[in-house]
Amino acid sequence: MKYLLQFERSLEPLYKELEERKKEEKPTIYTEKKIQQELQKIYSNLTPYQVSQIARHPDRPHTTDYINALFTDFLELHGDRKFGDDPAIIAGIGNLRDITITVIGSRRGYTLKDMLSCHYGMIQPEGFRKMARIINLASHTFKSPIVTFIDTPGALVSTNAERKGQIEAISEPILALFKAEVPVIAVVIGEGIGLGALSMSIANKILMLKYSFFSVISAEGGASILYNDKRKSEELSSNLKFTAENLLNNGIIDRVIDEPIGGAQRNRETVIKATGDAIYSELEMLLKENGNKLKENRIERYRKIGIYAD
């Protein structure tokens, strides 16, 4: 186990023990069981803030892992035809079993170099424009369903991004998704923050992994705005109601994909497979509907969101 989260620290001696026993070639069943028990204890009682930490765990499967494991014949498409190619967005076409699907997702990178070039998954204007271009291609030319994988800290905040029209670029994929006359499924697989996540989430069905979150702002960002104090983020995160469970209850999302105890970072294959199954079963349902109807549904759905006194 490479990396333990703060609230998982109690596992550290157990993992050490496990390693030692492995080295000495002693049986490890008992230790493993103990770890499992401890995990059960921790994971049955998570606070929203802890969920947000799990969602950002560096070992959690990334968009690229899902694409590699689930899609055959994946062909990546590049560029916005205007200014550049944003590595923080991966887009392309591939087959999920027998359905040809256009896939769009945010990429964070594994190595430091990758992470830097992807800005840790923060999306630049060219990324948004690339998304819009590919969505239109999927809807207009290929007529293939669209699946988006959301795992981003949001839109990139920088002088350069601002100059290239960040504020304008964000609306392009939103509109493109609204107008797409094909089924759209969004899957939140890690963190989904702010306008960056919103731009990929206009869908007929929104799925969420159990230990992922979807929020208007990161807990840290919110705390620094509302309290002017980053340390208050833990307190704020329970207020923001951003976990999969909360959002399912509020009707914002449609389905929670279960993660085993220990999270996706410990059960990569299981979670990826479960995600693939969930996408496939939802798509089977959606593909029965007519494209125009799906578009109307999507528009209706978003038109209704909001709670106010009337």
Next chain:
Amino acid sequence: MSLFRKRKKIVVPVITKEYGENKWIRCKSCGNLIYYKELKENLKVCPKCGYHFRLTAQERLEQIIDKDTFEEWDAALSSDDPLKFKALESYKERLERAEKNSKIKSAIITGKGKLNGYDTAIGILDFGFIGGSLGSVMGEKIRRLAERASKEKLPLIIVSASGGARMQEGIISLMQMAKTAAAINSYKKGGGLYISVLVNPTYGGTTASFAMLGDINIAEKGAKIGFAGPRVIEQIMKKKLPKDFQSAEFLLKHGFLDAVLERKLLKPTLSQILSYYRGKKW
């Protein structure tokens, strides 16, 4: 346009049949001697350094389209000389020379064929014919290709290798840019899939019209693609150009291409895209 001057600089050797099956060829990039047959088997890519030799339209066609499935369209079209243009050599003479050297009647072959079993309309530019330049015939052939592809509900592939607009036809060649763009526009509006393949070199009016309008733009590795020739830019900016300037990778980085591919991957990728397109209804 300005490409004609560059021909001396950018080395794009053509190897014709007469060159002989048994000859040795020196790779212009790494300098190694390669046996012609070996080169040919390797799709005219240097086996030592990966340098992509230039292909004639016919060779390209053989590489992309399944054997004996190609049906050529509008083969009879040939250039006229509307301006009675005469420079050091008159346009008429230039055309005759090009026809003699390349054994084709215009700088583009169009038609219909199968690509790994998928029916497709295809156009291939030949750089060997007056630099693959965009003139009336090419404009008309592309228009007919797009219109017919639209009618027969075929996907459309155009492989570009061109120096730009054909100066000898003056303003009429410029208007071919508008003409091809209009043809592609109508084709795309009908829901067709247009894949543009850009190979070394694609410049000027060709890049600035149909070659950049693909739903999917693909470049062959090592292709130089741009609007203005590098010399012109160098002269105007009085500055050395970056090393990878106008290379396929440069364009990929700046968002104008979907993929940069080695020659051997070109056909499989095209067939992959066509397979995605296959199931859709118009």
Next chain:
Amino acid sequence: MVKLLSFEKSLKPLYEELKEKRKNAQSTDYIEEKIAETLKKIYSNLTPYDIVQIARHPDRPHTTDYINALFTDFLELHGDRKFGDDPAIIAGIGYFNGKVTGVIGHRKGRNLKENLRYNFGMAEPEGYRKALRVAHLISERFKAPIITLLDTPGASPTIGAEERGQAEAIAYNLQELFNIPTPIVAIVIGEGGSGGALGIGIADKLLMLKYSIYSVISPEGCASILWRDASKAKEAANALKLTANDLYKLHIVDKIIEEPAGGAHRHREEVIQAVGKEAQKALNTLSRLSKKKLLEKRKEKFINIGVYNE
């Protein structure tokens, strides 16, 4: 005194005499008459390369002069909403003969400072993208026709322009201008330089001032490629058939707008008004067409250009 072109050198003594007489407050009728006579003689016998020089004359009325004189209440619109605002293209909306009309044109400067700012009328990709954005806005929102004024040596050949996709910007304009649902009248008022001019030159009617040019390549460029000697520009200008008369014969230009002997730079007001009149005439005929018919005809106009043997 206007700058004399090389073929007008015979006027020099006359102009000097005129200046002298004016200084001495003598009658200038005779000398003015003589100048007019000489001009007439010179201008009735111009070579194509002479016309190239007239088209490039620094005192020739530019796009801004036409807009100032022909439009009231002109409102300039800025920016492509993507990357930048290119001063080499001016675009906006105003009243033209009392009717709402859009105008898009290349902007050239009067002095070196202005010319550096406007890049000698050579537009960058963001200029073309701005032109298209404004064309969409004017035609779809204000349902107004568009006049485009062409006067550029060509599209800007710089590293930055290539990086931001000069070729794509022009190609996309060529494609999209065929979808603009209101009449477009293009007028070549000076140099129509290759793709740079065509990028905003897709129109239902193409008009041309008598002493303007429109060509696939500059005569200098053509000479240095085909003659391998830039000084053969004269021959190249002959061969390229780039004058209004030649283009009319080739059926590229719909109408030639007459200029008096001496050219637009000597008769600014007169020529500007003539352009306004012809533009109005063209708009009148076009406004009778239905939208469908208009788009069809625009496509027909360009798609049938070409000379070949079959």
Next chain:
Amino acid sequence: MNIFKRKKKIIKVPIVTEEERAKPVRCKSCGRLISYAELKKNLKVCPYCGYHFRMTAGERINLIADEDTFSEIDTEVKAVDMLNFKDVVTYKNRIKQAKERTGLDSAAVTGKAKIGGFDAAIGTFAFEFIGGSLGSATGEKITRLIEYAKKRELPLVIVFSSGGERIQEGIYSLMQVAKIIYAIDSFKESGGLFISILTNPTYCGTATIAMAGNVVIAEKGASISISGPRLAKQVAKKNILPKLEQAESLIENGLLDIVVDRHLLKSTIVRLLKYYNRRRI
């Protein structure tokens, strides 16, 4: 996003309460003292340096709409607390305070008015109501305004002045952005004209919405960005704001159509409406 802490600083500037009205105001930009009456007469623009003070929603309507032509719609839509949110104060309290202070029920005022004699649908964000932030009620009001304009074929004018999404409403506020962007697009598709006016400040999702305008106008000195100063600081670890996000630099970057002085704002809008209405002739 919304910049509550700034309020302390801001109170020096736009005056709301009666007793403050008597006091002179210090210009934030040049530091001179200006009498309130004079400032008000000059449309809340500093007569010395041209600094544009913030305007309240009411002042904004008065500035743009012709006198006595404004009739408000959707007054029954009110902000409520749905997540039981609490930061320094509870969100319930915050709404209550804002209501008392401003007399508004949400951060948007919408309605129909004549502008230069032309009928138009007009909406404005109220910065004085929780930083003009975009909550569900605000989003709903703006969406209804857009639909109202679409139904009646009126041109649409919206004045933006907002800190961004309302964090206190969590994900709901984020979804409002999508909702409004689509509503605007279908309005535009039906042939409507949407003039968006960005004033100081317009941040985050609201800026994105504002960019959807057919014609995008910004007031001089308006600060426009994808992130508020605080969020930018938190994310970028450095304050990128001062140089960057002024309207004057954004127009160079091609994002705006026109930057105007407040005195010319109305006449510019009227001019566009004139073009728009003339088209049918």
